[in-house]
Amino acid sequence: MQNAVVLALITAGIALLLALSPVGRAMEEEFGLAWLFKLRGPVPPPADVALVTLDRQSARRLSLPPQVRLWPRALRARMIDDLKRRGATAIAIDLTLETPTDIIQDGALSRSIAAARSVILVEAMEREELVVTDAEGRPAGQMAILKSVPPIEPFAKAAAALAPFPLPKVAARTNEFWAFKEGDRLTLPAAALQVHAAAVHPAWLGRLREADVPGLETLPPDNDLLNEPGAVQRASQAVRRAFLQAPGLAARLPPPAGRLGDRERRLMEAIDRLHQGPQHYYLNFYGPPGTVTTIPFADLIEDRDVPDLMGRTVFIGVAERTPTNLDTFYTVFSTSDGIDISGVEIAATAFGNLLEDTTLKSPGRPAELGLVVGFGVAIGLLAYLLPAMLAVVATVLLAACWIAASAILFGQSQLWLPVAVPMLVQVPVALFGGLLWQYLSANRERRNVAQAIRYYLPERVAADLAHRPINPGGARDLFYGACVASDAERFTTLAETMTPRDLATLLDSYFAAVFEPIQAGGGTVTDVVGDGVMSVWTAANPEREPRLRAALAALDLARAVERFNRQNPGRTMPTRVGLHAGWIMVGNVGGKGHFAWSVVGDIPNTASRIEGLNKHLGTRLLASDSVVGDLGGEILTRRVGRFRLMGKTGALDIHELVARREEATPAQLRLVSSFGDALEACESGRLPEAVGLFRQVLEEFPDDGPARFHLNRCMNLSVEKSAEDDAAIVRLEVK
Incomplete structure (x- = not known):
């Protein structure tokens, strides 16, 4: 509110100084008077x-x-x-x-x-x-x-x-x-x-x-x-x-x-x-x-x-x-x-x-200045306090009301109110200042939150899973769930250079690091195969909460792996993560007396395909739109394209999980914005423009994998584009 008052006073003060000067009077005579006569006719x-x-x-x-x-x-x-x-x-x-x-x-x-x-x-x-x-x-x-x-x-x-x-x-x-x-x-x-x-x-x-x-x-x-x-x-x-x-x-x-x-x-x-x-x-x-x-x-x-x-x-x-x-x-x-x-x-x-007695009359210098100040205060408060679009609409409506009232008083009572200074000075100053100040304030708040997070642990989201007796062979329930598939790189290379005992010890430490954020986030580990982990967050109906928890856990998982790798130099296990959501079957799977509690359906398979996509894009955390489409308020994501994954008939919008929204850095925000502009140009078929924009991204972020991937693809499409090629969809024929 304090900022809004400051902006309002600045808007009013500029107009007041101008109104007191010969320039303000000249503006009213040259423009304002002409507008009023034209409106009156x-x-x-x-x-x-x-x-x-x-x-x-x-x-x-x-x-x-x-x-x-x-x-x-x-x-x-x-x-x-x-x-x-x-x-x-x-x-x-x-x-x-x-x-x-x-x-x-x-x-x-x-x-x-x-x-x-x-x-x-x-x-x-x-x-x-x-x-x-x-x-x-x-x-x-x-x-x-x-x-x-x-x-x-x-x-x-x-x-x-x-x-x-x-x-x-x-x-x-x-x-x-x-x-x-x-x-x-x-x-x-x-x-x-x-x-x-x-x-x-x-x-x-x-x-x-x-x-x-x-x-x-x-x-x-x-x-x-x-x-x-x-x-x-x-x-x-x-x-x-x-x-x-x-x-x-x-x-x-x-x-x-x-x-x-x-x-x-x-x-x-x-x-x-x-x-x-x-x-x-x-x-x-x-x-x-x-x-x-x-x-x-x-x-x-x-x-x-x-x-x-x-x-x-x-x-x-x-x-x-x-x-x-x-x-x-x-x-x-x-x-x-x-x-x-x-x-x-x-x-x-x-x-x-x-x-x-129809000569043009002024309301008097004090009243005229008071009107200018009042209009400046009102329009300054509107421009700052309201969201951008509402601020524009409200400012335009207030300006229109001012013009209408001035025209009516001019035509009926020959009262000449200032209109040039309010319209030509106060409205632009208030709109530009309000929107700019909102933008700067939002950025400053994000930086303040990020700075504060450095001194405090993030708030942990807890959820209770419903437990019930399981009937082997029949204990299967349909849930709405979010699946998280993770897989470690370089595991095969490490396995060749280590003894089984040392490898088992390393895997124990690795899985401890991976399981902790999953369990802390209310998820359940359903499968561990080699160095890969499948976990799930479920609900009875399609809800936002399990998807949000899964995405937050994936971010925490990435942090845990980074700590693990720092603690094990020379034996690092960089990890790729994929997320997908939808209807899944959870329960016992097996036969002849051997069952495994697992998750069944297309959702976990697709999560694994998304995890594999990281290899092509040079990323670590990827999720489908069905997971993060409405989580923008809590999580900063970057849409990296629309992909038809191997073995899939439909295409999916894929996003990279960048950071918690409150932890996002200015550099990350810039990357998301500039990359989004480049991707939009690519998918719209404006390939030369997209090439230039992706190069600009790489100038600031030279290690950005998605930008390099799409740059190469746009350059290839520009040279070898055929009838079946579609710049908006990336078709992958390998895992």
Whole structure:
């Protein structure tokens, strides 16, 4: 559990540091925001805003020059008159008018702007390089500043408000807009909102004067901010500064008058939020270019059927749905063919966000960091505590739930939760760290157990055999059993060089060493022929226990023989062991008064064949799959192939008993894994690959008999393979 907590804290800590850095914010803006918009999809824009686009199609229809700046300003005056006649509450023109043209044309436009009393003109933003001098007047460097360039004086005096609208024209994605800029001056969308709310100006200013907001004494006494040039900006700046300097001002404001209708109350709340809110916001785009209600300039001039504009704010500007349009900005809804959203549509989007309070919102820095930490802790614990496959599934499900919840909150409440850092950092770190840590911990536990085993004897498994009276000639019972056949090498050579007495003494010591682990493991020695021993573990029904005891006894038998050989240098008797399991007949076998208690059936014969297979593979302990197939938890085995033994019609999967699972060494584990990969390649018929893998095994384990056996066999099959050859089955024609 301690490791799980450490991993969880690491996962949470990495994400926390990243979230606190500019890199984390950049990831959320670049990836997380795009994912959330994509999951949400387009949404309907507010009904209070529309666009009039000055595009090339309108120029062609009206026989005008392609450059909008060359269009007669009298046409713009006509457009303003028509919009006012259709009931537009505010007209925001995103076109610079800092140079005069024909006096008649300028005069017509100026009169239309003044008559509308609701036109907001954009101020151009120019970059100016200033030379900085030192105390002696010598150049010491340069400084760049942005200057607002207002429209020419007739237009500036006629407009309800002048406002800048700066947007970054860079390769980076446009995600934000400013509500206030340059000394708390309203930007174009914010000024449009203020003019759009002209109907509630008297009630709004009355509440502010009641709260003694300074700076309002210079405004028109009748509270008509549209009646005097610059009054909209002056009122807004005074209110904005008052809220910034007196945070408790909002609480002192009297509530809106009860006589206000729903629309007026909504407008009052919108301009209250505007002046109390931050300087800039994250844009909540409604969809791809053209989502906001759009009216081509030509449709308006030609008096075609256009949408109802009563009570709407109309934004006017250049908007071309072509990749060549210069007044466009890269956003989350930019299309794959290079179509970006125009600056005027971004201004209209910002206006709609401010009006309906749908700008993107953060849960707050502490809450955001808490969510990231909580997600990191949860996913770190899952990745470590659960098994590998369950950890992957649980992590993916948790990540999917996080994405789903974030998408729902984003779509319904405009709440922007972090998704890029959790998905791109925390999930991979937790999964990789958890699975790696599990693997390292498992290896460390195995090493610890192996180290502890060196100081303690292994636990001895005891079992009682059922005893009953035996009736010679009839005392035969069918049991399920595991047979262990063992045979000593070099016995014939030793017998030729020793006297019978010395040989008998040596065999007594040898059999004592062999019998001890068999009997200690609950087995019964059924036959001793020369230097060979057959023993059996039985049960009434197919059970796991006798097979496990037989396999453990075989491992102990191998150890006992090793001790015997160390104690008898020059007279060693290396021993091969074979195990097989199945139904056997146990009882007295014989006749005419001579009986032998033995085990009868195919199982002991096959165990002997498996024992003989050791000679070909260079191994000591081999068992069939019927013995060790489900003993992997206790015993480390290595599958060495599928063999059709001499005299047998069927093939058997044969395993080498390597060690008790808790005693397995890292080298043995590596051997089992790498050999298994090589054998799988061989049996699948990928012979060249198998040859290479077996050679790699032999590089680390040069004395490994099974690897050498299969290497030679794969090389032979690669050269001489015939139709009857099968790489998956080894056929032995000799014992």
